[in-house]
Amino acid sequence: MVTLAEVAQHAGVSASTVSYVLSGKRSISATTRQRVEESIRELGYHPNAGARALASSRSNIIALMIPLRTDMYVPVMMEIAIAVATTARTHGYDVLLLTGEEGPDAVRRVTGSGLADAMIVMDVELEDERLPLLRGTDQPSVLIGLPADTGGLTCVDLDFGATGALCVEHLARLGHHDIAVIGEAPAVYERHTGFAERTLDGLRARARELGLGVLHRPYEGGYDAMALTLGRIFDERPGTTGFVVQNEAAVEPLLALLRQQGRAVPEDVSVVAICPDQVAVQASVRLTSVAIPAQEMGRYAVEHLVAKLEGRGSDDVVLIAPELTVRASTGPAPTAP
Amino acid sequence: MVTLAEVAQHAGVSASTVSYVLSGKRSISATTRQRVEESIRELGYHPNAGARALASSRSNIIALMIPLRTDMYVPVMMEIAIAVATTARTHGYDVLLLTGEEGPDAVRRVTGSGLADAMIVMDVELEDERLPLLRGTDQPSVLIGLPADTGGLTCVDLDFGATGALCVEHLARLGHHDIAVIGEAPAVYERHTGFAERTLDGLRARARELGLGVLHRPYEGGYDAMALTLGRIFDERPGTTGFVVQNEAAVEPLLALLRQQGRAVPEDVSVVAICPDQVAVQASVRLTSVAIPAQEMGRYAVEHLVAKLEGRGSDDVVLIAPELTVRASTGPAPTAP
DNA sequence: CAGGGGCGTCGAAGCGCTTCGACAGCTTTT
DNA sequence: AAAAGCTGTCGAAGCGCTTCGACGCCCCTG
Numbered sequence: 001m002v003t004l005a006e007v008a009q010h011a012g013v014s015a016s017t018v019s020y021v022l023s024g025k026r027s028i029s030a031t032t033r034q035r036v037e038e039s040i041r042e043l044g045y046h047p048n049a050g051a052r053a054l055a056s057s058r059s060n061i062i063a064l065m066i067p068l069r070t071d072m073y074v075p076v077m078m079e080i081a082i083a084v085a086t087t088a089r090t091h092g093y094d095v096l097l098l099t100g101e102e103g104p105d106a107v108r109r110v111t112g113s114g115l116a117d118a119m120i121v122m123d124v125e126l127e128d129e130r131l132p133l134l135r136g137t138d139q140p141s142v143l144i145g146l147p148a149d150t151g152g153l154t155c156v157d158l159d160f161g162a163t164g165a166l167c168v169e170h171l172a173r174l175g176h177h178d179i180a181v182i183g184e185a186p187a188v189y190e191r192h193t194g195f196a197e198r199t200l201d202g203l204r205a206r207a208r209e210l211g212l213g214v215l216h217r218p219y220e221g222g223y224d225a226m227a228l229t230l231g232r233i234f235d236e237r238p239g240t241t242g243f244v245v246q247n248e249a250a251v252e253p254l255l256a257l258l259r260q261q262g263r264a265v266p267e268d269v270s271v272v273a274i275c276p277d278q279v280a281v282q283a284s285v286r287l288t289s290v291a292i293p294a295q296e297m298g299r300y301a302v303e304h305l306v307a308k309l310e311g312r313g314s315d316d317v318v319l320i321a322p323e324l325t326v327r328a329s330t331g332p333a334p335t336a337p
Numbered sequence: 338m339v340t341l342a343e344v345a346q347h348a349g350v351s352a353s354t355v356s357y358v359l360s361g362k363r364s365i366s367a368t369t370r371q372r373v374e375e376s377i378r379e380l381g382y383h384p385n386a387g388a389r390a391l392a393s394s395r396s397n398i399i400a401l402m403i404p405l406r407t408d409m410y411v412p413v414m415m416e417i418a419i420a421v422a423t424t425a426r427t428h429g430y431d432v433l434l435l436t437g438e439e440g441p442d443a444v445r446r447v448t449g450s451g452l453a454d455a456m457i458v459m460d461v462e463l464e465d466e467r468l469p470l471l472r473g474t475d476q477p478s479v480l481i482g483l484p485a486d487t488g489g490l491t492c493v494d495l496d497f498g499a500t501g502a503l504c505v506e507h508l509a510r511l512g513h514h515d516i517a518v519i520g521e522a523p524a525v526y527e528r529h530t531g532f533a534e535r536t537l538d539g540l541r542a543r544a545r546e547l548g549l550g551v552l553h554r555p556y557e558g559g560y561d562a563m564a565l566t567l568g569r570i571f572d573e574r575p576g577t578t579g580f581v582v583q584n585e586a587a588v589e590p591l592l593a594l595l596r597q598q599g600r601a602v603p604e605d606v607s608v609v610a611i612c613p614d615q616v617a618v619q620a621s622v623r624l625t626s627v628a629i630p631a632q633e634m635g636r637y638a639v640e641h642l643v644a645k646l647e648g649r650g651s652d653d654v655v656l657i658a659p660e661l662t663v664r665a666s667t668g669p670a671p672t673a674p
Numbered sequence: 675c676a677g678g679g680g681c682g683t684c685g686a687a688g689c690g691c692t693t694c695g696a697c698a699g700c701t702t703t704t
Numbered sequence: 705a706a707a708a709g710c711t712g713t714c715g716a717a718g719c720g721c722t723t724c725g726a727c728g729c730c731c732c733t734g
Contacts, residue, residue, distance in 0.1 A: 053391075061433075068419060256593070256621055356722060392720075
């Protein structure tokens, strides 16, 4: 293993000079710099991460806590993780992958050991156990998602309230009057992850303003469950012509059953989905949808942390404005026969 | 920040004693151990990762290189990543997330800097640029996937050859004679990732032995593309009654179009998928499938590395035997009318 | 009862790097 | 012409931990 000292010797300078060449924290003459860089290349030198971390009390690592469960939004999680990793690298940081399993202990461990300089927390619950710890440490962190109390925290998320509103607005503009919302599994609502409720609240509020009727049904299970759900929706509100789906697993069953019941999409009913673009594009009808801006959130989180670590930046909550992409699943409401 | 020295002082022992309590590398009397542990708890001590890494030249970190592209097997990647992270934790390791983007440079950086003690590499290509580096370092590594030359490397993967064979066997036993394989996108075959070819080879060999006809079609695109593909398959081999699908994106289009053409699954045609269980279960027909043992591979990789780091274990290639789960998409071949 | 051998503990020497103060040799200012 | 200020470099002090050799103590053996 090549050390700083060896590089210094090879270049005929002192160790500190090499260090300053590497960090750029003091000015170095062009000739010296070149000589050192040459030596580094020639010897194939890589600074030792541990020594660096010890001496500078900076690990150049950002911790990313992803949820353990793989039942929801997997592609989104993955996309965020990848965006975080690539963005971090462009700023000279590496990413440590933590699972939600350890919970608050992971936060304690990472902040306590100096393993990471900062932390990104995904899958935040409304009353998350990790929040007090994050507030109590001076290590910067960003939540992806929104807890009940955001005081003293930095958060990014899609503006799910606006998303819900945007979906009804789109349907209303097309002339739809009765709207059904196919939501996440009941467990998601019970877990109080927040985003599901926020969507619904935003959607309902806007629907009320626009004078639309809304029926909300959580969904879980297979085709049978969807058949049941649909049956009940049309029993209760036969005039339902607009659907908002916030549940990846519900997309195909919904489309298949509508087709099977002779309700054409988008001629008879319109469907708006809240899902990753990949899902929207791969569905059997290309879905008009509001995308989850996974990349954007990942990138923002890292950039915010880097700014904080460099002494810039401050706490705040950033809600990303939803964007609705019109595809083939929405159209004008059918005129009464 | 609490240091070892402070704990030592608080407990009235020397720093080295505290260190030995922590590592267990020398025997410590029960009373001393208790006193030290008590102090650790009371002061909320966490060993500093950098100092530890520097002094012991062990970072207790395993690097995981995941592919950058998110177009294929996303849930599998995610599952592996999570399995790796959780298994690593049970052995006292953390996981560093690297994307394939950096390629060989990432390998150099990690091995050179001592950032990680070992490395797991996913999405291995047949002639992967990273292989020479992995062979050339004394840092242990495990590949998830199989390159062309496995000499001097440790690899885990599903036995895709056997998987292909298993699929035809299942269909043959049910009386099917003509089989169509819906494969990955052409790009996957061109990229020579290996697994797709291996599946096909195993499948074809077994089909030849059993006297079955096989038609292979890569698939990419939407419903239209699938309609075209299916049309050509039935034109060329009207008697096709068995399908093997190795492409997550192809599953729903295939099922939808078969349904639409009046071919009932499994009464008229049988479908076997090679995909994660989640996909098989959520499809509109619960699919008979061979699962990708993501968790098992992740766990194996970590355990192998830990063994190596502890001086046990050796290089070898482990192919996990495929397991076929019968669900609702396969049945006896229809008898000729 | 002396000598040998565990066991449990300690002190000290680094691990490879960053960073602070010092200082030599300049240039600029007064 | 002396004082002041830069610029570029160096030496040395640590960062918090691991680990090796040393050593005191007690128990066992001959």
